[in-house]
Structure formats: structure tokens, C-alpha cells
Amino acid sequence: MKSRLASPFVHNGSVDPGRSYACHLAIASMALALMVSCGPSRPTLTGPAAVYENAKLAFARGDLESYERALGFLESLTSADPPNDYTNRARVLRAIISGGELEGYKTLSEAYGTGASATKVPGPKSEYTSLERDTMRRGAELTLEIGESAMRLTKGNTIPKDLTLEAPYPSVEPPESVPVLDRVRQGLKIGQDDEAQAALDAPRAGVADALAEVVGGNRSEVRSKMNAGPVPLDSAEFALFLAKRVMAGASLYDKKHLYDPEKFKVLAGIADGAAQASAAALEQASDPEKAKSLKKLREEIKAALKASQS
Numbered sequence: 098m099k100s101r102l103a104s105p106f107v108h109n110g111s112v113d114p115g116r117s118y119a120c121h122l123a124i125a126s127m128a129l130a131l132m133v134s135c136g137p138s139r140p141t142l143t144g145p146a147a148v149y150e151n152a153k154l155a156f157a158r159g160d161l162e163s164y165e166r167a168l169g170f171l172e173s174l175t176s177a178d179p180p181n182d183y184t185n186r187a188r189v190l191r192a193i194i195s196g197g198e199l200e201g202y203k204t205l206s207e208a209y210g211t212g213a214s215a216t217k218v219p220g221p222k223s224e225y226t227s228l229e230r231d232t233m234r235r236g237a238e239l240t241l242e243i244g245e246s247a248m249r250l251t252k253g254n255t256i257p258k259d260l261t262l263e264a265p266y267p268s269v270e271p272p273e274s275v276p277v278l279d280r281v282r283q284g285l286k287i288g289q290d291d292e293a294q295a296a297l298d299a300p301r302a303g304v305a306d307a308l309a310e311v312v313g314g315n316r317s318e319v320r321s322k323m324n325a326g327p328v329p330l331d332s333a334e335f336a337l338f339l340a341k342r343v344m345a346g347a348s349l350y351d352k353k354h355l356y357d358p359e360k361f362k363v364l365a366g367i368a369d370g371a372a373q374a375s376a377a378a379l380e381q382a383s384d385p386e387k388a389k390s391l392k393k394l395r396e397e398i399k400a401a402l403k404a405s406q407s
Contacts, residue, residue: 102354107170111260124128128197129164135298140148145174145177145182145183145184145216146182148170148173148174148183149170149171149174149183149186149187150169151169151170152167152170152174152187152190152262152264153190153263153265154195155167155170156190156264156265156267157264157265157266157267157268158268158269159196159267159268159269159270159271159300159301160269160297160301161297161300163200164194164300164301164304167190167194168191168194169243171187171188171190171191171194172191172242172393173235174186174187174188174251174264175188175191175246175249176242176245176249178283178371180184185250185257185260186261186263188246188249188399189246189248189250189260189261189262189263189330189335190263190264191242191246191253191341192243192246192247192250192338192342193262193304193307193308193311194304194307195239195240195242195243195246196239196243196307196338196339196342196343196346197300197304197305197307197308198236198304199236199239199243199303199342199345199346200298200303200306200307200342200345201299201300201302201304202232202233202235202236202299202300202303203232203233203236203345203346203349204275204278204299204345205228205232205278205295205296205299206228206229206230206232206233206236206349208278208281208282209225209226209228209229209232209280209281210225210226211281212281212282212283212284212285213225213226213229213284214250215227215282215284216284217284217356218284218286220284220286221284221285222284225281225284227357228292231348233354233355234355236346236349237346237349237350237354237355239346240343240347240349240350240364241347241360241364242385243339243342243343243346244346244347244363244364245345246339247339247340247342247343247367247368247370247371248367250335250336250339250371250374251336251339251370251371251373251374253365254370254373254374254377255263255374255377256332256333256335256336256371256374256375256377258332258378259329260329260330260332260335261306261326261327261328261329261330262311262312262323262328262330262379263326263327263328264319265323265324266308266319266323266324267301267304267305269301270305270316270325271301271302271304271305272298272302273296274302275295275298275299275302277291277294277295278290278295278299280373281295284293289384289395300386301376307338308323310338311334311335311338312330330354332375332378333375333376333378333379333384333387334372334375334387336371336372336374336375336378337371337372337375337390337391337394339368339371340368340369340371340372340375340391340394340398341373341394342379343364343368344364344365344368344394344397344398344401345366345402346370347360347361347364348401350364350406352394352403352405358405358406361405362402362404362405365398365401365402365405368394368398369395372391372394372395372398373395375387375391376388376391376393379391379406
């Protein structure tokens with residue numbers, strides 16, 4: 098604590114009345130704050146409520162490391178048996194984070210793969226090939242996370258009607274895009290700082306895009322809705338989101354990529370189950386456009402499964 102060598106309210110040997118008033122006002126404010134702090138305290142959260150609160154706080158920070166911490170908190174909640182009040186909330190938030198990051202890592206992997214093919218310079222070619230593989234592996238890991246959440250949410254090819262997204266909007270706004278990847282796609286070498294920043298920005302941008310898709314609206318609208326409280330989700334829309342993201346991630350396990358036919362088959366089956374859940378929810382909503390989109394997706398899943406077996 099700093100020692101006070103002289104009173105800040107004494108000016109030329111006399112008390113400055115303006116500053117004295119400010120002092121009294123400050124003391125009154127401090128007293129009021131002390132009274133409030135000594136009032137009834139909020140109950141301490143325990144069990145699943147505390148775990149979910151920690152996940153929300155981590156998610157709200159909006160940086161990639163915090164997203165990873167949030168996924169760690171959510172993992173134990175998504176597999177709760179029997180389910181509790183936070184199980185489906187955790188599955189929703191986990192699916193959005195993992196599905197968003199997945200798209201970001203796919204973007205990185207595809208950019209580095211294109212760059213490796215475009216350049217003739219040995220150094221960047223080798224580096225981009227390595228980065229393509231690393232980002233592809235991380236995307237594949239995240240596919241298993243969203244796949245697990247999707248499988249549990251759409252068990253029996255149905256999806257709960259009362260799903261909500263309960264979390265504050267990330268406080269750190271990610272970029273709309275990652276322009277440096279345009280240079281990568283041309284086979285041009287980028288610096289290590291740009292490479293590191295792209296690795297942070299692409300997954301975060303993917304999460305923002307996932308939020309926009311699930312909640313609906315631009316970033317400002319999504320932020321307002323999420324910060325106002327729990328956001329009710331359209332069951333058919335969310336099941337479609339799950340189906341599309343899981344199938345996009347399943348492609349990382351096909352013959353052209355990491356090639357794990359067993360994982361590909363399981364994930365494609367989960368994606369198809371989510372699509373069926375969306376279709377079942379749509380039967381009550383009667384939306385021809387969504388029904389058409391679902392039919393096309395299921396045909397793509399069927400064709401992909403057939404191709405994987407040939």
C-alpha cells in the first residue's frame with residue numbers, strides 16, 4: 098500500500114473544496130460498494146452447474162486456448178448417464194465449438210495443400226505439406242468430438258425440441274477471413290508470424306461462422322441474442338447443422354486424406370442419423386426448401402459411403 102506523503106486535497110496551504118467534495122463522493126461510493134458486497138451472496142455452484150459455468154467463462158474469452166479449455170470442461174457433461182439439466186446444453190455448445198474449429202482447420206489444411214501443389218520451391222513445398230497434414234489431423238480429432246455430440250443429440254434419429262444455446266458471445270472478435278491464406282494458396286512463402294496468426298484466426302473465425310449459422314443473423318445480431326440470455330434453437334436447423342458438419346469432417350477420413358474407412362463409415366452414419374432427425378423435425382414445420390436440402394445431403398452421404406466401399 099502506498100504511503101501518502103501529502104494530502105492531494107490541499108492546494109497552496111488550504112483545502113480545495115472541489116477536490117474535498119470529490120473525496121467525500123469517492124468515500125460514499127466505496128461505502129456503498131462495501132454494503133453491497135456484504136449483502137446476500139450468490140450461492141456457490143457445484144457439480145454439473147459449476148462445470149458448465151467454467152465452460153461458459155472459458156468460451157466467453159474468445160481465444161483459441163480458451164476454446165480448448167471449454168471443450169475439456171464440456172466433455173464430461175456430454176456423456177453424463179443419466180443425463181442432467183446441463184447435458185444437452187453441453188452437447189450443443191461442444192458441437193458448435195468443435196464444428197466451428199473443424200471448419201477453420203479444414204480451411205487451413207486445404208490452403209496449405211493448394212499452396213504445396215502450386216509452389217515449385219522445395220522449402221515452402223515441404224513446409225506447406227507438413228502444415229497440411231498437421232491441420233488435417235487436428236480437424237479430424239475435432240470431427241470425433243462433434244460426432245459424439247451429434248450421436249447423443251440425435252439418438253434414435255430424433256432431436257430434442259427444447260434445445261438452447263446458453264453462453265455469452267465471445268468477447269474477442271475474430272476476423273471475418275484470413276487474407277494471408279490467399280498468398281499460401283498461390284504457393285508464396287509467408288513468415289512464421291503470419292503462419293502462427295493464421296493458426297489462431299482460422300478456427301476462431303470458424304466458431305463465429307458456426308454461431309451465425311446456428312443462431313441466425315450477422316455477428317452483431319448474434320452477439321445481441323446470445324448476451325440477452327439463452328437462445329432457443331430450431332431443432333430441424335440444428336440437426337441439419339450437425340449433419341453437415343459431421344459429414345464435412347468425415348471427408349478427412351476418406352481415401353484422399355487420412356484414410357480410415359472405419360471412422361469414415363461411423364461418422365457418415367452419424368451424419369445420416371442427424372439428417373434423418375432433421376427431416377423428422379421438419380415434418381411438423383413443412384419447409385420445402387429445407388426438405389430439399391436434406392434430401393440432397395442424404396444422397397451425398399449415401400454416394401460417399403458407396404464410394405468408400407469400392
